[in-house]
Amino acid sequence: MMGKKTEDKISDRVRKLKPYLFYKIATAKEKALASGKELIDLGAGNPDLSLPKKIIETLRTQALKPENHRHPVYEGLRELRVAIADWFSKRFGVNLNPEDEILILGGSKEGLGLIPWAILNPNEVALVPDPGYPIYQRSVLLSGGKPVFFPLIKENNWLPNLGKIRVSSKTKLIFLNYPNNPTGAVPTLSFFQKLFEFAQENKIIVCHDMAYSEITYDGRKSHSFLEIEGAKEIGLEFFSFSKTYSMTGWRIGFAVGNKKLIDALREVKVTLSSGVFHLVQKGALSALLLSPKEIDDIRKIYQQRRDVLIKGLKELGWKPEVPCGAIFVWAKVPFSLDSEKTAVKLLEKEGILTTPGIGLGPSGKDYIRFSLTSPVGKIKEALTRMRKIEF
Numbered sequence: 001m002m003g004k005k006t007e008d009k010i011s012d013r014v015r016k017l018k019p020y021l022f023y024k025i026a027t028a029k030e031k032a033l034a035s036g037k038e039l040i041d042l043g044a045g046n047p048d049l050s051l052p053k054k055i056i057e058t059l060r061t062q063a064l065k066p067e068n069h070r071h072p073v074y075e076g077l078r079e080l081r082v083a084i085a086d087w088f089s090k091r092f093g094v095n096l097n098p099e100d101e102i103l104i105l106g107g108s109k110e111g112l113g114l115i116p117w118a119i120l121n122p123n124e125v126a127l128v129p130d131p132g133y134p135i136y137q138r139s140v141l142l143s144g145g146k147p148v149f150f151p152l153i154k155e156n157n158w159l160p161n162l163g164k165i166r167v168s169s170k171t172k173l174i175f176l177n178y179p180n181n182p183t184g185a186v187p188t189l190s191f192f193q194k195l196f197e198f199a200q201e202n203k204i205i206v207c208h209d210m211a212y213s214e215i216t217y218d219g220r221k222s223h224s225f226l227e228i229e230g231a232k233e234i235g236l237e238f239f240s241f242s243k244t245y246s247m248t249g250w251r252i253g254f255a256v257g258n259k260k261l262i263d264a265l266r267e268v269k270v271t272l273s274s275g276v277f278h279l280v281q282k283g284a285l286s287a288l289l290l291s292p293k294e295i296d297d298i299r300k301i302y303q304q305r306r307d308v309l310i311k312g313l314k315e316l317g318w319k320p321e322v323p324c325g326a327i328f329v330w331a332k333v334p335f336s337l338d339s340e341k342t343a344v345k346l347l348e349k350e351g352i353l354t355t356p357g358i359g360l361g362p363s364g365k366d367y368i369r370f371s372l373t374s375p376v377g378k379i380k381e382a383l384t385r386m387r388k389i390e391f
């Protein structure tokens with residue numbers, strides 16, 4: 001059975017997916033590298049910093065212990081869950097029960113990808129931010145649910161206008177992500193209070209993706225949705241070790257929040273995947289014990305990159321958003337090319353890999369997302385190369 005007939009067997013839910021943006025970007029990168037181009041990678045949010053030594057040391061010593069190589073505990077090691085509860089309480093003043101309010105994940109993406117399976121029945125609606133991390137929309141589609149975009153509004157500091165979001169009897173959940181990828185917005189706690197009231201009034205679940213919670217600039221601190229009284233009744237948050245600690249390849253994150261939702265997510269997880277390798281969990285535990293100064297040093301590196309990129313883009317006539325957090329600069333294309341054509345030109349002419357905003361939602365069609373995952377020298381080089389391009 002070949003060709004069209006085989007294609008006919010592919011499920012509708014997979015056919016509904018457009019090619020995965022970051023896969024497309026990775027492929028474009030490979031192609032450009034193979035053609036001998038010297039690339040500057042400002043594409044995916046894939047941190048380039050060296051891991052703090054303590055984390056590597058934990059990995060090395062724990063690797064020698066046979067018990068760490070056995071089948072991992074599904075919900076995550078108790079000692080890691082206890083450390084997360086402790087960290088969350090110190091960082092956000094939120095108390096979590098390590099027994100049933102925390103689930104260790106193979107990266108936050110695993111949880112974000114599986115949560116629709118735990119909440120949505122066929123054709124039920126999840127509200128998805130536009131622009132936003134593509135996984136929310138794609139995982140809802142895969143699970144048989146219906147993603148409905150709501151806009152993040154520039155004039156509203158890239159927060160949604162909650163009063164204008166249309167909710168139907170089929171709407172069950174809303175995804176949000178702050179510090180925001182791609183816009184860099186970091187809301188105050190009063191936004192989360194409004195979000196809580198909106199969700200309560202409309203009886204919907206809040207899934208807040210806090211992958212970049214520790215990467216904020218100019219002395220700002222991000223908040224947890226769970227800081228709002230009562231939020232644990234209706235919400236889950238997803239944390240990632242990939243971004244702050246540059247542990248992207250390790251694949252570890254966690255979900256925290258409502259016990260019933262954690263239970264449901266765990267049921268899906270134990271069916272479709274397994275626990276996280278114990279060595280990785282122990283490395284994550286040592287990451288949580290890093291000092292505030294060590295985290296601050298990481299922030300400073302990204303902030304310096306941000307400042308160099310913003311200054312350079314402005315000099316080139318772009319009008320970039322100045323991010324308050326996360327590791328991206330979201331910039332409207334200042335000439336009459338759409339995001340995809342601009343990204344292709346940047347890559348093909350000068351080997352600069354970026355993310356076309358359209359891949360992050362319809363409202364990104366005129367935006368480019370520059371990621372801050374290359375050193376200052378490379379960012380400066382990218383700006384020099386951009387100057388040569390005739391758009």
Ligand SMILES: Cc1ncc(COP(=O)(O)O)c(C=O)c1O
Pocket residue numbers: 045106107108109110133177181209211239240241242248251252253
């Ligand atoms: C907003 C956002 N959430 C989640 C993730 C996934 O992170 P992880 O590596 O923990 O799966 C990313 C990665 O790019 C992201 O940008």
